Amino acid sequence: MAESHPPHPTHPIPAPEQADESQTLYVRTDRTLDQELHIESHAPYLKVWAGLAFFTAIEYFYAHIFKDMLFTLILGLLFWAVIKASMVGWYFMHLKFEGRWVYFMLIPAGILAMILTLALVPDLAMQPITEENPEEETVFSAPLEPGAASPALPT
Amino acid sequence: MAHAAPPTDPELARHVTPAARTTIQHPPVTPxxxxxxxxxATEIMFFTGLIGSYIVLRAGSPPTAYSNLYPPGTDLRDLQDTRGVILKSAGPNRSRVIAVLRTEAGLDEHEAEHLLDSLPHGxxxxxxxxxxxxxxxxLNAxxxxxxxxxxxxxHWPKPYDTQTNPLSIDLTAFxxxxxxxxxxxxxxxxSAFQRDDRRKGSIFLLATVLIGSTFLSIQVYEYYQLMFGHHYPPGISATGHFRPDVSLFASCFFTxxxxxxxxxTGGVILxxxxxxxxxxxxxxxxxxxTVELAGLYWHFVDLVWIILFTVVYLM
Structure with a gap:
C-alpha cells in the first residue's frame, strides 16, 4: 500500500528554498515536480478511505435516529455530506496539491451553482397558498376533520 | 537569469511546456x-440543475400528494375515514395467518405467501x-x-417509511x-504509477473496474427489485411496482x-x-x-454519489 512503500526517489531531494540559484529553471522545476510526485504518491489515502467509511456509517445512523425531525435531519446530513465530499476533493482529486489555477474554474462553477440554487428560492419558499397547499399543516393523521385537506381559502 | 530548457520527449508527450513548468510549488498545469x-465544472452545473429541480419539485409537492393507504396523487378529501391493516409479524402459526388472509382479505395463496415474506406489509x-x-x-386471533x-x-415519501418509500437505505449505504x-x-x-510500480498500478486499476462494476450490478439489482421484483403497497404505487411513471418521486429518483x-458506466468502460x-x-x-485524468472523473462521480445518496435516499 502507499504508506508502506519506501520513499521515492532514493536520493534526497532539496526543498525548493534550498535549490541552487545558479541552476537553470528547468532543473529547479523538475526537482519540484519530483517532490510533488513524492508527496502525492505517499498521501495518506487509506486513512482518508477509513474516514469516508466512518462518516458514511455516521450518516447512516444519524438518518435513522433523526428520521422524524426534518430540520435536524437535513442540517446534519448536509454537514456530513459536505465533509465527505471535501475529503474526496481535497485528497483523492488532489486539490490539496494543485495550484491556484484550478480554483479559477471551480469557484465560478460553484458561484453559478449557488446562483442557480438561490434563484429557485421563490419556487421553494414563496409558494402561493392554494387549495392543495394549506399553510398550517404538512402532515395530518386520521381521523381527519372533514375538509382538512381543503381548508377554507383566505377571503 | 535562468532560462527554461526545451521540453523533453516525455514532457512533450504529456503536453508539458516550459511555461507550464514555471509553477514551482505545484504539479504542472497540463492542457x-x-x-x-x-x-x-460543466458537470457540476449539470448535477446542480438536477438536484435543484428535485428540490423545487419536492418543496412544491402538495401536502396530500402521498399517503399510506392510497396511490400517489389520489384525492383524499372523501377518504379521510378509511383505514388500512398492517401486518407486522406472522407469529408462530404461518398457515393459519395465510388462511385468514385468503378468507378475510381475499388474497390467493401465492399473494399471501409473498406478503408474509416481506413483512411489515399492508x-x-x-x-x-x-x-x-x-x-x-x-389476524391477531x-x-x-x-x-x-x-x-x-x-407531501413527499419519508425515508424508512415502508408504506410510501420503497428505497432500501441499507442496500444503498453498502x-x-x-x-x-x-x-x-x-x-x-x-500513486503506484507515480512511484513506477506498474504491476501494482495495473492491479489497482483492475480492482477499480471490478468494484465499479459491483456498484453498477447492485444498482441494476435495485432497479429490478423496484420495477419488477417487489410488489409494493398502494402508498408507493397503484400498480404495485415502483416505475418512473408512478409518481413524481419515482421519476425524480430514476432520473x-x-x-x-x-x-x-462510462467510467467503468474508460x-x-x-x-x-x-x-x-x-x-x-x-x-x-491518462490515469490521473480518468481518476479525476472517477472521483467526481464518487463525490456526486455522496450528495445524491444524502439528498435522495436519506432526506
Missing part, C-alpha cells in the same frame, strides 16, 4: 488537466373502520401481530461504501440515479480501456496523465 477540470387498504377492525381481530392504521398524508472503496483503489493506482449510473493499456506497460512515473 489535459485544464480540459478535465473545465469538463467537471394487508388491506382504504377499507371502512368496522371491516378493518374485523380483519385485525381475525391467528397469532399474528397486526395494526389498524388511519389515513396519513405526506453500495455507497463500495463506491468509496473504488475511489481509493483508483487513487492508489495513480437522478439513472444519470449517475450512466456516468459510472477504466477498462486504461487497464488494458496499462498491461502494455505504457504508464510510468513520467507518463501517468
Amino acid at each position: 489535459g488537466k485544464v480540459a478535465m477540470w473545465l469538463f467537471l 394487508v388491506a387498504y382504504g377499507i371502512p373502520k368496522d371491516k378493518a377492525d374485523a380483519l385485525h381481530d381475525a 391467528a397469532g399474528a401481530e397486526a395494526e389498524v392504521e388511519g389515513l396519513k398524508a405526506y 453500495n455507497t461504501f463500495i463506491l468509496i472503496c473504488s475511489s481509493v483503489t483508483m487513487v492508489l493506482a495513480l 437522478m440515479t439513472g444519470f449517475h449510473g450512466a456516468h459510472v 477504466l477498462t480501456c486504461i487497464f488494458i493499456q496499462s498491461l502494455r506497460g505504457i504508464f510510468t512515473r513520467h507518463n501517468f496523465s
Whole structure:
C-alpha cells in the first residue's frame, strides 16, 4: 500500500528554498515536480478511505435516529455530506496539491451553482397558498376533520 | 537569469511546456488537466440543475400528494375515514395467518405467501373502520401481530417509511461504501504509477473496474427489485411496482440515479480501456496523465454519489 512503500526517489531531494540559484529553471522545476510526485504518491489515502467509511456509517445512523425531525435531519446530513465530499476533493482529486489555477474554474462553477440554487428560492419558499397547499399543516393523521385537506381559502 | 530548457520527449508527450513548468510549488498545469477540470465544472452545473429541480419539485409537492393507504396523487378529501391493516409479524402459526388472509382479505395463496415474506406489509387498504377492525381481530386471533392504521398524508415519501418509500437505505449505504472503496483503489493506482510500480498500478486499476462494476450490478439489482421484483403497497404505487411513471418521486429518483449510473458506466468502460493499456506497460512515473485524468472523473462521480445518496435516499 502507499504508506508502506519506501520513499521515492532514493536520493534526497532539496526543498525548493534550498535549490541552487545558479541552476537553470528547468532543473529547479523538475526537482519540484519530483517532490510533488513524492508527496502525492505517499498521501495518506487509506486513512482518508477509513474516514469516508466512518462518516458514511455516521450518516447512516444519524438518518435513522433523526428520521422524524426534518430540520435536524437535513442540517446534519448536509454537514456530513459536505465533509465527505471535501475529503474526496481535497485528497483523492488532489486539490490539496494543485495550484491556484484550478480554483479559477471551480469557484465560478460553484458561484453559478449557488446562483442557480438561490434563484429557485421563490419556487421553494414563496409558494402561493392554494387549495392543495394549506399553510398550517404538512402532515395530518386520521381521523381527519372533514375538509382538512381543503381548508377554507383566505377571503 | 535562468532560462527554461526545451521540453523533453516525455514532457512533450504529456503536453508539458516550459511555461507550464514555471509553477514551482505545484504539479504542472497540463492542457489535459485544464480540459478535465473545465469538463467537471460543466458537470457540476449539470448535477446542480438536477438536484435543484428535485428540490423545487419536492418543496412544491402538495401536502396530500402521498399517503399510506392510497396511490400517489389520489384525492383524499372523501377518504379521510378509511383505514388500512398492517401486518407486522406472522407469529408462530404461518398457515393459519395465510388462511385468514385468503378468507378475510381475499388474497390467493401465492399473494399471501409473498406478503408474509416481506413483512411489515399492508394487508388491506382504504377499507371502512368496522371491516378493518374485523380483519385485525381475525389476524391477531391467528397469532399474528397486526395494526389498524388511519389515513396519513405526506407531501413527499419519508425515508424508512415502508408504506410510501420503497428505497432500501441499507442496500444503498453498502453500495455507497463500495463506491468509496473504488475511489481509493483508483487513487492508489495513480500513486503506484507515480512511484513506477506498474504491476501494482495495473492491479489497482483492475480492482477499480471490478468494484465499479459491483456498484453498477447492485444498482441494476435495485432497479429490478423496484420495477419488477417487489410488489409494493398502494402508498408507493397503484400498480404495485415502483416505475418512473408512478409518481413524481419515482421519476425524480430514476432520473437522478439513472444519470449517475450512466456516468459510472462510462467510467467503468474508460477504466477498462486504461487497464488494458496499462498491461502494455505504457504508464510510468513520467507518463501517468491518462490515469490521473480518468481518476479525476472517477472521483467526481464518487463525490456526486455522496450528495445524491444524502439528498435522495436519506432526506
